[in-house]
Amino acid sequence: MGLSFSLEPGWNMVYACAWRASRSCRIVTWGQPMLIFRQLFDQQSSTYTYLLADPASRESVLIDPVFEQVPREIALIEELGLRLRMSLETHVHADHVTGGWLLRQRLGSRIAVSDRSGAEGADIYFGEGDKLKFGGRHLTVLATPGHTGGCSTFVLDDASMAFTGDCVLIRGCGRTDFQQGDPAAMYASVHNKIFSLPDECLLYPAHDYRGSTVTSVAEEKIYNPRLGTEVGLEDFRGYMENLGLPHPKQIDIAVPANLKCGEPAKPASAANEPVWAPLTFTYAGFWELQPGWLEEHRSQVQVVDVREREEFEGILGHIEGATLIPLGQLQDGAARLHKDKPVVTVCRSGARSAQAVMMLEKQGFGMVANLAGGMLRWRSQRLPVEAAAD
Numbered sequence: 001m002g003l004s005f006s007l008e009p010g011w012n013m014v015y016a017c018a019w020r021a022s023r024s025c026r027i028v029t030w031g032q033p034m035l036i037f038r039q040l041f042d043q044q045s046s047t048y049t050y051l052l053a054d055p056a057s058r059e060s061v062l063i064d065p066v067f068e069q070v071p072r073e074i075a076l077i078e079e080l081g082l083r084l085r086m087s088l089e090t091h092v093h094a095d096h097v098t099g100g101w102l103l104r105q106r107l108g109s110r111i112a113v114s115d116r117s118g119a120e121g122a123d124i125y126f127g128e129g130d131k132l133k134f135g136g137r138h139l140t141v142l143a144t145p146g147h148t149g150g151c152s153t154f155v156l157d158d159a160s161m162a163f164t165g166d167c168v169l170i171r172g173c174g175r176t177d178f179q180q181g182d183p184a185a186m187y188a189s190v191h192n193k194i195f196s197l198p199d200e201c202l203l204y205p206a207h208d209y210r211g212s213t214v215t216s217v218a219e220e221k222i223y224n225p226r227l228g229t230e231v232g233l234e235d236f237r238g239y240m241e242n243l244g245l246p247h248p249k250q251i252d253i254a255v256p257a258n259l260k261c262g263e264p265a266k267p268a269s270a271a272n273e274p275v276w277a278p279l280t281f282t283y284a285g286f287w288e289l290q291p292g293w294l295e296e297h298r299s300q301v302q303v304v305d306v307r308e309r310e311e312f313e314g315i316l317g318h319i320e321g322a323t324l325i326p327l328g329q330l331q332d333g334a335a336r337l338h339k340d341k342p343v344v345t346v347c348r349s350g351a352r353s354a355q356a357v358m359m360l361e362k363q364g365f366g367m368v369a370n371l372a373g374g375m376l377r378w379r380s381q382r383l384p385v386e387a388a389a390d
Contacts, residue, residue, distance in 0.1 A: 042066040045096035054135025062087045065099035071281035084109040090165025091151040094251040101262035117150030121261040146186020147174030161202040169205045170212040183237040286357040287369040301342040316375040317385030342367040350374040
């Protein structure tokens, strides 16, 4: 889930658009290098994570990463050929654990948090006006307390977009009843800082619970029922003091962990990833392994070929000991497999077998991976096959 931008140099920004149907957008800018931008979503906590990268240097930053989504984020970064410079936190979250610590462990990235957050273990503590650089681009920090005492908004160098955390949501705002929350502080943060950005500046929140993806300064000034320019401070205070929201479900877990930048109490459990093989997680959402490992460990796994029989016995041949279960028969054919032994799925190119991974996972197979590149890559590496036609 996300919003993808293509930004081109050589023109002044004249138009910005966003629509949920295509989830794509095109922005034209003047004088700035192109920007790689992805908007990512964690369904469990309704959290948005943002990847921004300078294509010239390939340096990138992640805003508000989620611990459980770190494999996905790493896969995307690697597939795009990027280098993660740092992870940034808009605030100490109460509904999910940040992925900052785990990203640092895996990629060597730095953790950046507000100097008012109270968090320990970060590499960078930023404050009002600081510039967080990635390649030839940077984000400027605005201190925007109110939801918590350490909330920050990150403004892109050309003021075309800003990342508001829980300060400004789409037609709403974050709650102000815990973690040093203060309605007056939030009102000032929004009206004095965020609303001082250009009207066309796109605003990206840390959360949305209705499927919306982006708004703008102009829209929120007019249509935000809590914080629009016609709403006075006492109106806002009364609104926030009578929300009647339940206590966040994850707050007792998330806040202590986030005050340590996401470091788990038991680091050994942090991986939460398969250990039966050297697997790679893809941005498409499944695990893969390389042909060389499979050739050396065939006896330790179940190889399932999901091609049709004529392909299985055709020119590419098949891997010795592979079980043929065509993809269209896998729903029922999976009963022939053992759930306590790893499964590697195979097809011609790796496409159908990727779908097979998803199908087997839905049936409760916990150790399953796709053969990267399928039989085409297997043959290109001159690995042995059976029943290859002349």
